[in-house]
Amino acid sequence: MKQKLSIVKIGGNVIGDPSQLSHLLALFSKLDGNKILVHGGGKKATEIGNKLGIETKMTNGRRITDAASLDVAIMVYGGLVSKKIVAQLQALGTNAIGMSGADANAILAHKRPVKEVDFGWVGDVDSVAADNLFKLLQAGFTPIFCALTHDGKGQLFNTNADTIASELAIGLSQQFETTLYYCFEKKGVLRDIEDEDSVIQTIDSKAYKSLLEEGVIAEGMLPKMHNCFHALQNSVQKVCIGDSSMLEKTNSNFTTLTL
Known part of the structure; x- marks a missing residue:
């Protein structure tokens, strides 16, 4: 029987609110068994960049990463937030250990090819060193991954944290029964964005298609949901979306995704 593994990805609004972050970390620390935390830090990077006179460039909600950025x-990501x-x-x-994709050669990636947009030093994931991470987890460490990967040739990349969480979950699904949690400021996927209590508690592939057609799932939720179903289609046991309270054993008011 496989050991259980919880992978928790936390969003920028949680990172930017000290009380929310403290609450989430307290819940995360109480999770049973093996666990990994994944975080970004885009809002903090924008704030620090502005102080340094480095302009943040975005296109369609996605960050352009030039050398200075x-x-x-x-x-x-790798220092202040981690x-x-x-x-x-x-x-x-x-017993947490801060990691990027370069540490323990954990996540290899390549520079995103230039198509309509040149995203700069943004990486798309190629592979996860599951054996190395398995050894860390079995030694009692809790990896804390930031949104950085590398190409194995000395180059670091900015990489979407949702994607890193999904790829870690997929990469470790052979060794573990893996549950992936996406924690952000909402209680879950909402049927009505104006109604905080309109949480859709279960979404399978069929319901997902219907919600897309209805426009219920749109804009910023689209890439997150893509990562969720990509994980499920690649042996991840379960994916959940909600605020930090979904890590409480007594809470059931969040969104669970299944095939």
Whole structure:
């Protein structure tokens, strides 16, 4: 019987709110068994970049990562945000270890090809070093991944944190029974964006298609849902979307995705 693994991805609004972050980390620290946390930090990178006079460039809601912006991402994701999270988790009794895709050769990627848009130093994931991560988890460490990958040739990339969480879950699904949690500021996928209590508690492939056609799932939720179903189609046991309260054992008011 496989051991269980929980992979929790936290969004920028959670990272940017100290009380929300503290609450989530307290819940994360109480999760049973093996666990991994994945975080971004785009809002903080924008804030620090502005202070340094480095303009944030976006297209269709996606970040363009030039050389200067990549340096900011490395500093903020791999340094400022990562180490603050690791320190808080250590205080909560979780033996956390801050990681990028380059650490332990964990996540290999390639530079996104230039098509309609040149995203710069943005990486698309090629592979996850599941054996190396398995050893870390079995040794009692809790990896804390930031949104950075590498190409194995010395180049770091800015990589979408939702994608990293999905690819980690897929890569480790052979060794573990894996549940992927996407934690953000909403209680789950909402039928009515104006109604915080209109959580759709279960979405399977058929319902997903209908919700797309109805326009219920749109805009920023589209890439997140794509990552969710990509994970499910590649042996991940279960995917959940909601706010930090979904990590509480007594809570059932969030969205669970299944095939």
